[in-house]
Amino acid sequence: MSATSKGAAKVPAARMQVPLLDLKAQYLDFKAELLPLLESVYESQHFILGKEVTALEAAIARYTGSAYGIGVSSGTDALLLALMALDIGAGDEVITSPYTFFATGGTIARVGARPVFLDIDPRTFNLSPAAVERFVAEECEARQGGLVNRATGGKVKALMPVHLYGQCAEMQPLITLARAHGLKLIEDAAQAIGSEYRGKRAGSLGDIGCFSFFPSKNLGAFGDAGLCTANDAALAERMRVLRVHGGKPKYYHALIGGNFRIDEVQAAVLNVKLPHLDRWTDGRQKNAARYAERFAAASLTGTVTLPHAMPGDRHIYNQFVIRAPKRDLLKQYLADAGVGSEIYYPVPLHLQACFGYLGGKAGDCPESERAAAETLALPVYAELAPAQLEYVVDVIRAFYA
Numbered sequence: 001m002s003a004t005s006k007g008a009a010k011v012p013a014a015r016m017q018v019p020l021l022d023l024k025a026q027y028l029d030f031k032a033e034l035l036p037l038l039e040s041v042y043e044s045q046h047f048i049l050g051k052e053v054t055a056l057e058a059a060i061a062r063y064t065g066s067a068y069g070i071g072v073s074s075g076t077d078a079l080l081l082a083l084m085a086l087d088i089g090a091g092d093e094v095i096t097s098p099y100t101f102f103a104t105g106g107t108i109a110r111v112g113a114r115p116v117f118l119d120i121d122p123r124t125f126n127l128s129p130a131a132v133e134r135f136v137a138e139e140c141e142a143r144q145g146g147l148v149n150r151a152t153g154g155k156v157k158a159l160m161p162v163h164l165y166g167q168c169a170e171m172q173p174l175i176t177l178a179r180a181h182g183l184k185l186i187e188d189a190a191q192a193i194g195s196e197y198r199g200k201r202a203g204s205l206g207d208i209g210c211f212s213f214f215p216s217k218n219l220g221a222f223g224d225a226g227l228c229t230a231n232d233a234a235l236a237e238r239m240r241v242l243r244v245h246g247g248k249p250k251y252y253h254a255l256i257g258g259n260f261r262i263d264e265v266q267a268a269v270l271n272v273k274l275p276h277l278d279r280w281t282d283g284r285q286k287n288a289a290r291y292a293e294r295f296a297a298a299s300l301t302g303t304v305t306l307p308h309a310m311p312g313d314r315h316i317y318n319q320f321v322i323r324a325p326k327r328d329l330l331k332q333y334l335a336d337a338g339v340g341s342e343i344y345y346p347v348p349l350h351l352q353a354c355f356g357y358l359g360g361k362a363g364d365c366p367e368s369e370r371a372a373a374e375t376l377a378l379p380v381y382a383e384l385a386p387a388q389l390e391y392v393v394d395v396i397r398a399f400y401a
């Protein structure tokens with residue numbers, strides 16, 4: 001489908017190529033430091049749970065303001081391990097946002113629990129505390145010292161807010177609810193390393209924080225990797241044991257775990273990149289501010305809606321996501337002009353075919369559905385040049401002209 005065929009403005013010649021993310025530019029930043037370290041890992045031939053993993057776990061724990069870090073194989077496995085460690089399974093329910101990457105809901109279902117998808121705050125795209133409060137007050141009751149969903153009879157065991165696009169969910173009301181009803185709090189912080197809520201870092205706000213080092217995250221590995229944070233020593237130890245099939249001592253299994261280990265090679269990459277992270281985050285924040293300035297200068301702020309950063313909190317802009325009229329045509333128009341963009345996420349989880357058994361239907365989470373129809377992520381990576389950013393805004397202005 002070409003934009004012109006639908007009556008949109010004529011496509012300008014691609015004057016510039018602006019990818020959604022340019023990892024090659026970042027690689028040049030740390031390559032010289034990394035190659036000798038990788039060589040030392042290769043020379044050691046020690047690939048599993050060695051000193052790079054130990055160093056990374058300590059460094060990320062410190063960076064996120066948490067007591068413990070447990071390196072794992074991916075962000076998805078971090079969520080899975082968190083749910084397993086908190087003993088969440090069949091008959092249990094976990095409240096989360098439907099407007100997120102699939103893993104958030106997928107892992108809840110994979111442990112045999114029921115995801116309860118509640119709507120988002122349209123300003124931040126994060127789980128709405130008001131929606132959670134309403135669900136707990138109107139659809140649940142206290143029974144046998146726990147919280148039971150009256151319609152299903154399931155035990156509501158945990159809240160799993162997502163810090164979407166790099167901004168923390170509104171945590172205080174969720175923490176209050178969790179305390180009042182004995183719920184566990186798992187942060188899906190896959191997109192939020194270094195994000196802050198009221199001065200506290202993502203991953204230190206709940207019982208377990210789950211991070212992803214997928215290459216497109218702000219701190220990306222050279223493949224899949226992730227990490228769980230915790231402040232409770234016993235919970236951290238339980239995750240360490242579950243990470244190696246539940247064997248402790250080795251070959252003696254009181255628990256059924258899995259292979260959720262992170263590789264030494266990935267840990268080495270992350271150890272080299274972590275000291276650069278604040279500078280890269282700063283670059284993303286400057287680009288977000290520059291977008292705000294350029295969109296205003298182009299008189300587009302009445303047309304598109306820019307991201308809303310909660311005052312006082314630290315947004316790390318894993319994604320810079322706007323709401324745009326005629327979003328799909330705009331995306332095509334940008335692509336024709338050489339600009340990468342992406343739709344995160346086109347189908348909210350309560351409407352995914354695989355979750356049909358939960359009985360979700362259109363209209364259940366109207367703000368999530370509206371976000372899925374309106375949002376578009378633009379390039380915001382640290383190495384994005386001012387001229388490239390201005391070009392992105394120029395192309396958007398031409399589209400709406």
Ligand SMILES: *Cc1c(COP(=O)(O)O)cnc(C)c1O
Pocket residue numbers: 074075076077100101103104162188190191212213214224225226
């Ligand atoms: C990336 C991501 C995950 C999963 O992380 P992987 O490392 O890709 O398994 C989970 N939740 C959210 C919100 C994510 O963005």
